[in-house]
Amino acid sequence: xxxxxxxxxxxxxxxTMGEAVEVDRIAAALDHDTDTIRKIIRNMxxxxxxxxxxxxxxxxxxxxxxxxxxxxxxxxxxxxxxxxKHVLTDVLLETLSIIAYKQPIxxxxxxxxxxxxxxHAVNKLVEYNLVCEMxxxxxxxxxxxxxxxxxxxxxFGLQSLDSLPVLNPEKLEDFKLEAEEELQLKLxx
Amino acid sequence: xxxxxxxxxxxxxxxTMGEAVEVDRIAAALDHDTDTIRKIIRNMxxxxxxxxxxxxxxxxxxxxxxxxxxxxxxxxxxxxxxxxKHVLTDVLLETLSIIAYKQPIxxxxxxxxxxxxxxHAVNKLVEYNLVCEMxxxxxxxxxxxxxxxxxxxxxFGLQSLDSLPVLNPEKLEDFKLEAEEELQLKLxx
Amino acid sequence: MSIPVKLEAFEGPLDLLxxxxxxxxxxxxxxxxxxxxxxxxxxxxxxxxxxxxxxSEFLVMAATLINIKSRMLLPAPETEEEEAVDPRQELVDRxxxxxxxxxxxxxxxxREMDASRVLFKPPTIPQEIxxxxxxxxxxxxxxxxTLAKLHEIFKSIVKKQADKIDPIRSKFGKIxxxxxxxxxxxIQIQEYGLLHKTFSFRNLLESAHSRMEVIVSFLCxxxxxxIGRLRIEQENLFDDxxxxxxxxxxxxxxxxxx
Numbered sequence: 001x002x003x004x005x006x007x008x009x010x011x012x013x014x015x016t017m018g019e020a021v022e023v024d025r026i027a028a029a030l031d032h033d034t035d036t037i038r039k040i041i042r043n044m045x046x047x048x049x050x051x052x053x054x055x056x057x058x059x060x061x062x063x064x065x066x067x068x069x070x071x072x073x074x075x076x077x078x079x080x081x082x083x084x085k086h087v088l089t090d091v092l093l094e095t096l097s098i099i100a101y102k103q104p105i106x107x108x109x110x111x112x113x114x115x116x117x118x119x120h121a122v123n124k125l126v127e128y129n130l131v132c133e134m135x136x137x138x139x140x141x142x143x144x145x146x147x148x149x150x151x152x153x154x155x156f157g158l159q160s161l162d163s164l165p166v167l168n169p170e171k172l173e174d175f176k177l178e179a180e181e182e183l184q185l186k187l188x189x
Numbered sequence: 190x191x192x193x194x195x196x197x198x199x200x201x202x203x204x205t206m207g208e209a210v211e212v213d214r215i216a217a218a219l220d221h222d223t224d225t226i227r228k229i230i231r232n233m234x235x236x237x238x239x240x241x242x243x244x245x246x247x248x249x250x251x252x253x254x255x256x257x258x259x260x261x262x263x264x265x266x267x268x269x270x271x272x273x274k275h276v277l278t279d280v281l282l283e284t285l286s287i288i289a290y291k292q293p294i295x296x297x298x299x300x301x302x303x304x305x306x307x308x309h310a311v312n313k314l315v316e317y318n319l320v321c322e323m324x325x326x327x328x329x330x331x332x333x334x335x336x337x338x339x340x341x342x343x344x345f346g347l348q349s350l351d352s353l354p355v356l357n358p359e360k361l362e363d364f365k366l367e368a369e370e371e372l373q374l375k376l377x378x
Numbered sequence: 379m380s381i382p383v384k385l386e387a388f389e390g391p392l393d394l395l396x397x398x399x400x401x402x403x404x405x406x407x408x409x410x411x412x413x414x415x416x417x418x419x420x421x422x423x424x425x426x427x428x429x430x431x432x433x434s435e436f437l438v439m440a441a442t443l444i445n446i447k448s449r450m451l452l453p454a455p456e457t458e459e460e461e462a463v464d465p466r467q468e469l470v471d472r473x474x475x476x477x478x479x480x481x482x483x484x485x486x487x488x489r490e491m492d493a494s495r496v497l498f499k500p501p502t503i504p505q506e507i508x509x510x511x512x513x514x515x516x517x518x519x520x521x522x523x524t525l526a527k528l529h530e531i532f533k534s535i536v537k538k539q540a541d542k543i544d545p546i547r548s549k550f551g552k553i554x555x556x557x558x559x560x561x562x563x564x565i566q567i568q569e570y571g572l573l574h575k576t577f578s579f580r581n582l583l584e585s586a587h588s589r590m591e592v593i594v595s596f597l598c599x600x601x602x603x604x605i606g607r608l609r610i611e612q613e614n615l616f617d618d619x620x621x622x623x624x625x626x627x628x629x630x631x632x633x634x635x636x
Contacts, residue, residue, distance in 0.1 A: 279389070280389055
């Protein structure tokens with residue numbers, strides 16, 4: 001009877017405090033001796049391990065703390081992280097295509113092509129694991145070189161970078177000519 | 190078996206979040222329908238009322254929150270300092286009850302009932318997060334409409350606005366009769 | 379009649395009125411308007427020091443009371459169909475409504491007392507969870523993208539770039555302000571030197587974007603020669619300059635005492 005009351009009080013204390021609380025402090029507040037309280041808490045710890053409990057009590061160097069069980073992490077992740085829909089915006093697509101065709105390439109070179117700062121876009125692509133660092137350019141400041149990831153290639157069914165069709169020099173050259181012709185055409189009009 | 194797991198997950202969620210969590214959000218995280226989850230939580234609420242528990246779950250307008258039981262208060266203030274909440278004067282309480290029952294309500298409407306300017310009282314209640322703006326009345330000047338907050342429900346131990354004391358017409362009638370009798374009684378003396 | 383109660387105690391005209399009704403022990407539905415009005419006006423007389431705004435609220439009520447009083451003195455117009463309305467009715471309704479909210483506010487106060495004994499806990503999201511980063515599914519991300527589309531996008535970028543080149547304006551010189559940080563360049567060149575030991579001036583300038591950057595680099599090199607950290611060789615006029623980095627560490631420009 002009295003024991004149940006003490007257990008309830010300990011639960012309330014550990015819940016409110018959130019952090020680790022020294023057993024002496026709990027004992028003093030409950031007006032009981034430390035050993036008894038420690039025994040009671042340890043007994044409570046066993047009860048909390050039951051399968052219908054999502055929280056438990058841990059002992060840390062003579063102090064006790066209430067916290068969620070590690071097995072609950074996935075559930076808590078689900079409630080704290082609203083799943084974000086990741087999409088490739090036009091800016092990201094544009095940057096990705098430049099990196100794919102011009103790799104290895106520095107951020108500055110990307111910016112020169114796009115005409116705008118591209119830090120955010122490059123960082124996002126790295127975060128999405130589509131682009132990764134590929135070493136550094138041998139120039140003052142040693143800027144980072146970026147290229148596409150294996151995962152990027154795999155998702156297009158490509159075995160390696162070599163099989164990215166338009167990436168080999170001849171094709172790239174063809175493409176450049178093509179683009180130039182197109183431009184010429186436009187200028188002629 | 191599965192039920193125990195869900196109970197554990199709900200306990201972990203409510204403990205970690207600390208604040209009131211909407212039942213829909215819990216249901217979504219646990220990938221179950223809202224009604225089932227609500228039923229499970231209400232059942233858990235009964236279990237928590239057992240005498241060996243110092244914490245329990247309260248319902249706030251379709252959300253659930255974990256907190257200590259009122260009977261634990263004396264024990265907890267022995268171990269930690271509990272910050273004193275703002276004191277509500279009679280004027281504030283009076284204004285708050287008008288807002289609670291008449292919401293959404295404009296400042297002018299409050300003043301008509303109280304017979305005095307109520308800017309200060311309303312502002313204080315907004316500052317204490319007991320009252321908030323709830324849009325504007327579609328009338329000349331588009332005056333602001335006020336209503337009560339979740340914090341209001343929590344601070345007054347109300348499950349929802351429906352659990353406010355005496356609102357329905359019969360009770361109001363009872364109250365009127367009561368008041369009359371009281372007055373009559375005084376006259377008889 | 380003396381009134382011992384402090385005026386500050388009243389929230390407003392309704393509060394004062396309720397007090398008077400209560401004090402005279404009369405039924406709220408049967409207010410002796412004449413008596414109450416007199417007492418009410420007595421109170422107001424004591425309020426001279428109060429602010430005009432507060433006073434006005436009490437005065438409005440005083441006017442209402444006098445209005446009711448006078449209407450009660452006059453004979454009610456004789457109409458057969460309509461029952462004469464008690465001039466006090468509106469006031470009674472207002473008073474009752476006000477009284478109800480006063481009553482409820484006391485009830486709420488009790489509830490607050492109980493509820494304030496309940497303690498909550500701030501969110502405690504474990505580190506492992508706040509650190510958690512959602513895994514990104516590349517397949518999903520690229521589901522709408524084909525190599526052909528990527529190719530199209532790249533083509534359009536190249537085209538856009540070419541379009542930007544205005545055949546006339548492109549012949550103009552460039553007017554631009556570029557911030558080149560001298561002390562940063564000073565360190566960059568030394569880093570480059572540390573890595574390569576010997577290198578050509580042209581190689582060093584390959585990544586320079588503007589004339590200003592070339593000038594700053596050149597200044598840095600002159601300074602590094604002056605303090606004996608570099609040696610340069612040039613076989614013929616206008617040939618590339620070969621640079622040898624002599625030091626084994628990097629110093630800041632401040633230390634070099636420009």
